[in-house]
Amino acid sequence: xxxxxxxxxxxxxxxxxxxxxxxxxxxxxxxxxxxxxxxxxxxxxxxxxxxxxxxxxxxxxxxxxxxxxxxxxxxxxxxxxxxxxxxxxxxxxxxxxxxxxxxxxxxxxxxxxxxxxxxxxxxxxxxxxxxxxxxxxxxxxxxxxxxxxxxxxxxxxxxxxxxxxxxxxxxxxxxxxxxxxxxxxxxxxxxxxxxxxxxxxxxxxxxxxxxxxxxxxxxxxxxxxxxxx
Numbered sequence: 274x275x276x277x278x279x280x281x282x283x284x285x286x287x288x289x290x291x292x293x294x295x296x297x298x299x300x301x302x303x304x305x306x307x308x309x310x311x312x313x314x315x316x317x318x319x320x321x322x323x324x325x326x327x328x329x330x331x332x333x334x335x336x337x338x339x340x341x342x343x344x345x346x347x348x349x350x351x352x353x354x355x356x357x358x359x360x361x362x363x364x365x366x367x368x369x370x371x372x373x374x375x376x377x378x379x380x381x382x383x384x385x386x387x388x389x390x391x392x393x394x395x396x397x398x399x400x401x402x403x404x405x406x407x408x409x410x411x412x413x414x415x416x417x418x419x420x421x422x423x424x425x426x427x428x429x430x431x432x433x434x435x436x437x438x439x440x441x442x443x444x445x446x447x448x449x450x451x452x453x454x455x456x457x458x459x460x461x462x463x464x465x466x467x468x469x470x471x472x473x474x475x476x477x478x479x480x481x482x483x484x485x486x487x488x489x490x491x492x493x494x495x496x497x498x499x500x501x502x
Contacts, residue, residue, distance in 0.1 A: 277384040281447035284469025292361040300353040318449030320390040320421025369489035375408040386411040423451040425458035450479030
């Protein structure tokens, strides 16, 4: 029996995938690197600790101008964080019917948790936009773990926060292969949604046990027949 559901946020509950990709593209350009947008977008869903090494060597990322000032990695991370917060936060919108789905889940006596590769500030903003604060039992951000998706740390910490719930009684909902891969490493099953832009084939190969178009038109509409029930 399902006792708890862990949701990814970006691309699953809020429409932010393109915003993240744009902010990273602008950040790389600011630091003198032209990286194709589509290559960046394909990496969204990972935390910055996993995304940046796709495009830069560890030697480059760890480089400091004088050995004491912030590294290249830290400078890019800080620039991107401020850019995203200042220019993209005001434009973020929730996908339709997220609150309605959460209400239905809580009415069934299940717990809800969030596990996101976003920062603490981003997640706080998302919860406000979604209007679900009183419906969320636990939330974990990338700032609380050593390694982001597709490593399992976010889900393992979230399971601890949920308390005495066996992994086989928990379902993850996410929009990227990285969600499914991370969940599988924590012995969790994943439902995939297509709202983040990944194909059904990629989500299935990553291990999703079911795939829905999005939260509103598909998962919410078929909630009673879904693995969430």
